[in-house]
Amino acid sequence: MSARDWIDKDFYHELGVSSDAGDAEIKKAYRKLARELHPDANPGDVQAEARFKAVSEAYGVLGDPEKRKQYDEARRLFGAGGFRPGGFPGFGSGGGSTFDFGDIFGQQTGSYGSGGISDLLGNLFGRRGGTAGATNRPRRGADVETEVRIDFVEAVKGATVPLRLSSPSTCGTCHGSGAKPGTTPRTCANCGGAGLVSRSQGAFAFSEPCRDCRGTGRIVDVPCPECGGDGVSTRTRTLTVRIPAGVNDDQRIRLAEQGEPGSNGGHAGDLYVRVHVAPHPVFGRSGNDLTIKVPVTFPELALGTTLTVPTLDDRVSLRVVPGTASGRVLRVRGKGIARRDGQAGDLLVTLQVAVPSNMDDQARRALEEYLAATASHDPRPDLTAMLQQRSQP
Known part of the structure; x- marks a missing residue:
């Protein structure tokens, strides 16, 4: 997904919450929608599956405090009412000098670290200031949460339960490359693999996501037939989860690197299993x-x-x-x-x-x-x- 695609998406709208919603409200909205739209609850419903993916994507950003902060700041700067190509508040189009947004992206000011606003965009979109090679740096996958129900005795003594998941996973056909087996992606010639291209409009010079590679820095000539070039496909898998003895109701168990796959060789996210314990009739x-x-x-x-x-x-x-x-x-x-x-x-x-x-x-x-x-x-x-x-x- 390109930087512009992500900024233009309204993740708050996807979850049905306001932009000032608290973490608990966001989590509650996600869990409700995930239960309603889960592929297991809507077999064969393509629209429900698409909504499930959109809701999961939205929570992957808004459910992470740091990503949410970066997303909000990016929308403030480049979303509605912010900068759009063709003008910038307070500057005329007939000035004698060129205002280069690369200068802003490189500034070492504000709360974005040593790379200025470029750090903000780099964290969101996997690149820093358009540097070639940084586009392809490994990125960790999103965390995933699911639920399991066990009885009272299993919670007291511990249990091993199978867990069936339908979630995005690394494509088993192309192993995440997005290219048909036997072929490999090539570096985008338009942006040189940076994912960004610079262009001028009136008095301004600025960078934007490369349209040829959609900001990825790579071109897949022959997409994988299973994932369509994304490198990720939705599949059903069964995990065996060990529930420790003495687990409490509504407690979360972390399974390292069992969440969504990373990109460019990055580690997978974690899977969090929320345990619900049925009450006992006597104890x-x-x-x-x-x-x-x-x-x-x-x-x-x-x-x-x-x-x-x-x-x-x-x-x-x-x-x-x-x-x-x-x-x-x-x-x-x-x-x-x-x-x-x-x-x-x-x-x-x-x-x-x-x-x-x-x-x-x-x-x-x-x-x-x-x-x-x-x-x-x-x-x-x-x-x-x-x-x-x-x-x-």
Whole structure:
């Protein structure tokens, strides 16, 4: 893609967000669109696939703070209301001297580093100030994010899951060159491989992307039949992903160099796998501890008992001492989630009194006799005393 093509694209519009949107809003919009437009969800839909590529391209820029900053600055300088060939605000066309934009590109001022604005454009479009050879420098591929869903036990113990991806990858036919096997790209004769050409218009001399090679510095005479000369094709691949034990819900796992391929021999980007953990019907989680709520009867708490409580692997017996209050938490050491240091969290057992919704006559009479026998006992002495104090004048 040429510099002009990229600047003219509105990546904010592609994601449906405003130009002042925050990182979280941009990520949320991308994830929503990626799920809706993913080729797996729209088999055979060419328009959805094209939109998926456009959305991924937009997020590849706006999702990277540094690239977004460079993109915004380039649009400010060269986008709507900025510089366009044929004029520059504040300068007449009949001046006696030529205003060379190469001077601007070479200035060592501002926040763009030692190369001035040329560094900005070099970072965006893979070249610095039109230097031949810099056009073909290796460039790292974009990072990619996908999602996987696992159950609660897999999150606790770890799991190996297959991951099916449809994403841009290095073309397997031309191996990224863009040329048909048996042929090689040639250096563009118009720009000498720089990707930029200089021309004059009125009082100005400036550089623009070479139209013959579209700013790439190379000409592919016989394009690869698979990728059409891009060097990248969309294909489906299956990866085996190891989910580490103790992974949290919504945690991201990084797979180095499994993202989009780089260009000109550059490294591939990274693949980030966001893990979603399904809740367990019995167990909960608090850090590295597992939690469970166990119903008990009032007599079990009042008189004491021994409970059999499930764990993820087996069962354990717990001694409940007489007079234990409802809501008491008992701790079973080492029955939680294994930590990286080899130690394990605990199982936290919360005792909750289960009140029967229906009772037969015998049970009701027994409960009424108990109520009469304990009539002198006030379970809320502090509350009763407080109410009496407030009622006094």
